[in-house]
Amino acid sequence: MGDLNHKTKLGQPALYRILDANLDRAREGIRTIEEWFRFGLDNSEMAAECKNLRQQLAQWHSNELRMSRDTTTDVGTQLSHPSEENRESLEQVIQVNFCRVEEALRVLEEYGKVYHPNMGAAVKQMRYRVYTLESNLLAYGRHQTLQRANLYLVTSPSERLMSVVEAALQGGLKVVQYRDKDTDDHQRWKNARQLCQLCHRYNALFLVNDRVDIAIAVNADGVHLGQQDLPIAVAKQLLGPQKIVGKSTTNPEEMKLAIAEGADYIGVGPVYATPTKPDKQAAGLEYVRHATRHASVPWFAIGGINMNNFDDVLMAGATRVAVVRSLMQAEQPTLVTQYFLSQFTRVQTLRDRQILPENAPADFS
Ligand SMILES: Cc1ncc(COP(=O)(O)OP(=O)(O)O)c(N)n1
Numbered sequence: 600m601g602d603l604n605h606k607t608k609l610g611q612p613a614l615y616r617i618l619d620a621n622l623d624r625a626r627e628g629i630r631t632i633e634e635w636f637r638f639g640l641d642n643s644e645m646a647a648e649c650k651n652l653r654q655q656l657a658q659w660h661s662n663e664l665r666m667s668r669d670t671t672t673d674v675g676t677q678l679s680h681p682s683e684e685n686r687e688s689l690e691q692v693i694q695v696n697f698c699r700v701e702e703a704l705r706v707l708e709e710y711g712k713v714y715h716p717n718m719g720a721a722v723k724q725m726r727y728r729v730y731t732l733e734s735n736l737l738a739y740g741r742h743q744t745l746q747r748a749n750l751y752l753v754t755s756p757s758e759r760l761m762s763v764v765e766a767a768l769q770g771g772l773k774v775v776q777y778r779d780k781d782t783d784d785h786q787r788w789k790n791a792r793q794l795c796q797l798c799h800r801y802n803a804l805f806l807v808n809d810r811v812d813i814a815i816a817v818n819a820d821g822v823h824l825g826q827q828d829l830p831i832a833v834a835k836q837l838l839g840p841q842k843i844v845g846k847s848t849t850n851p852e853e854m855k856l857a858i859a860e861g862a863d864y865i866g867v868g869p870v871y872a873t874p875t876k877p878d879k880q881a882a883g884l885e886y887v888r889h890a891t892r893h894a895s896v897p898w899f900a901i902g903g904i905n906m907n908n909f910d911d912v913l914m915a916g917a918t919r920v921a922v923v924r925s926l927m928q929a930e931q932p933t934l935v936t937q938y939f940l941s942q943f944t945r946v947q948t949l950r951d952r953q954i955l956p957e958n959a960p961a962d963f964s
């Protein structure tokens with residue numbers, strides 16, 4: 600192993616150089632992430648946490664460690680992997696920097712134990728805070744995607760399951776729910792796993808209908824629960840607080856309870872009677888109008904919605920809809936997705952120009 604107390608050419612222990620280099624690496628990585636929280640996400644809380652971590656690291660970065668630095672004799676400065684030269688997206692920049700910070704903190708934790716009796720434990724705490732920051736960022740991203748989504752595809756069993764979903768994703772779809780009442784669990788798990796990977800390739804959310812266990816098994820973004828399924832609190836306990844839990848509601852009372860229970864979003868419907876859910880009575884546009892005025896979480900109108908009646912649902916105030924047949928049975932799911940999305944944009948433009956009222960059904964009477 601050689602002499603562990605080996606001195607460098609400048610007479611400083613290698614330990615100091617390792618600590619100095621990794622304090623720099625961790626601080627730079629955190630700074631890169633902080634800039635994204637500050638300028639990219641306008642999230643002052645997460646930016647403040649980064650700043651706090653940087654300041655704590657700075658306190659360990661003493662002059663004696665800094666003085667050990669000698670980049671001219673550091674063999675590592677010449678080592679760079681081609682993958683470090685390119686970044687494909689902002690997400691990748693953030694991901695790479697989280698890895699960099701976590702690695703550097705791990706090094707600081709191990710070598711720090713030799714340097715100072717408190718350094719290992721202090722850095723370990725920081726490493727856990729960085730993990731929390733990373734999962735909070737993931738949760739934040741999920742909720743942002745949900746907030747921005749207008750169209751939601753609930754799947755039905757189909758030979759073309761993957762190709763329909765992919766075509767809709769290509770049209771700009773951002774939320775998919777896997778719903779299959781007809782198959783066995785092995786097949787459900789296989790389909791869910793494949794759909795989850797597909798959705799994540801398109802930065803879309805993937806949720807599982809009813810089944811918390813399958814959602815966990817495939818690392819889905821969440822679940823959609825009905826009135827007869829697990830309580831939301833139990834689902835969140837199993838899934839973790841970072842995941843999304845949606846709930847079906849058919850009337851104002853269910854809406855109130857679902858929101859109080861902590862639903863991240865709710866389904867509002869069936870708006871129209873539908874063969875996809877033959878036993879459920881239509882709740883009608885009146886319930887959509889109620890949601891427009893009273894729902895305090897994102898809500899998706901669902902049930903019997905197609906290109907012909909879509910405008911009525913929009914005029915009742917819906918800004919998000921979920922569909923099964925309109926996409927699963929479409930010959931060209933990409934075009935249908937684009938049509939729905941373009942109509943949302945059209946109506947939003949009218950609302951922005953105050954030609955249509957915000958948060959209230961359009962009243963042309
Ligand atoms: C977005 C959305 N809204 C409502 C439902 C219906 O859920 P549920 O009442 O549990 O009925 P099933 O879909 O399980 O038959 C949904 N799936 N998605």
Ligand SMILES: Cc1ncsc1CCOP(=O)(O)O
Pocket residue numbers: 753847868869870873874875876901902903904921922923924925
């Ligand atoms: C799952 C569900 N929940 C309420 S209505 C519905 C089915 C909607 O299907 P479609 O869009 O084909 O009418």
Ligand SMILES: [Mg+2]
Pocket residue numbers: 808809823824825826828
């Ligand atoms: Mg259900």
